[in-house]
Amino acid sequence: xxxxxxxxxxxxxxxxxxxxxxxxxxxxxxxxxxxxxxxxxxxxxxxxxxxxxxxxxxxxxxxxxxxxxxxxxxxxxxxxxxxxxxxxxxxxxxxxxxxxxxxxxxxxxxxxxxxxxxxxxxxxxxxxxxxxxxxxxxxxxxxxxxxxxxxxxxxxxxxxxxxxxxxxxxxxxxxxxxxxxxxxxxxxxxxxxxxxxxxxxxxxxxxxxxxxxxxxxxxxxxxxxxxxxxxxxxxxxxxxxxxxxxxxxxxxxxxxxxxxxxxxxxxxxxxxxxxxxxxxxxxxx
Ligand code: PDD
Numbered sequence: 001x002x003x004x005x006x007x008x009x010x011x012x013x014x015x016x017x018x019x020x021x022x023x024x025x026x027x028x029x030x031x032x033x034x035x036x037x038x039x040x041x042x043x044x045x046x047x048x049x050x051x052x053x054x055x056x057x058x059x060x061x062x063x064x065x066x067x068x069x070x071x072x073x074x075x076x077x078x079x080x081x082x083x084x085x086x087x088x089x090x091x092x093x094x095x096x097x098x099x100x101x102x103x104x105x106x107x108x109x110x111x112x113x114x115x116x117x118x119x120x121x122x123x124x125x126x127x128x129x130x131x132x133x134x135x136x137x138x139x140x141x142x143x144x145x146x147x148x149x150x151x152x153x154x155x156x157x158x159x160x161x162x163x164x165x166x167x168x169x170x171x172x173x174x175x176x177x178x179x180x181x182x183x184x185x186x187x188x189x190x191x192x193x194x195x196x197x198x199x200x201x202x203x204x205x206x207x208x209x210x211x212x213x214x215x216x217x218x219x220x221x222x223x224x225x226x227x228x229x230x231x232x233x234x235x236x237x238x239x240x241x242x243x244x245x246x247x248x249x250x251x252x253x254x255x256x257x258x259x260x261x262x263x264x265x266x267x268x269x270x271x272x273x274x275x276x277x278x279x280x281x282x283x284x285x
Contacts, residue, residue: 056146138153189266
């Protein structure tokens, strides 16, 4: 079965699906996106993802161009046509097609692409053994709260991690604190056993998984502090992990050359892996 993509009003086999060469997403990265997980055919935290999509659009003064219900219909239809029950949906909106000029075009229609594909959750091996991360300078712009398709700095970090035999790169700000991973939020359990993740603001993306894990941790009565942490603190941490729509909760057992604790995923991390997985199974939507 060939995969079907929705592009500006049409459902097309992916090899025929294309955007205009003067789409501003292609020329200027003038657009935003979302990645949403599906479990048992239902989207997980769909409302929160669509709220964040609307936030990103509004911050860039890009019109949504259709109602939320219409967008939800297209997403559901794209999942159905691709028979996606466990997987991810990718939604991209750009400022549309216009003759190349940096300033906003006077008239352009917001372009929409939706894709859906089946994808398995992180493997048992990742959960049992954990992942390695490297640290590297955060070279991004000042509005990391916007989920912009301008991901070049993130792409370079992920590639650097791969070449170093690691799975993620944690980006470090000039003050020595970790902002986040190239496509994940970063967490540690500090020396006092508190769960620590950076507070939201312009330095990071306000992850939807981050938010759900915070709520679940609170329900478990875990001590939580939303604050920046340094690379030195992370290397001395009792536990470390990362969160995102596709990584869910993934344990981190090594940061650069430093092994975290005994090199195995920590106790709280394992608890959060379980309860978040359970949440995805049951709370989808
Ligand atoms: N990445 N930080 C960054 C820079 C991200 O790109 C992402 C998501 C996250 C986690 O956000 P969420 O929990 O809402 O997925 C944090 C997506 C999955 C991606 O680019 O594929």
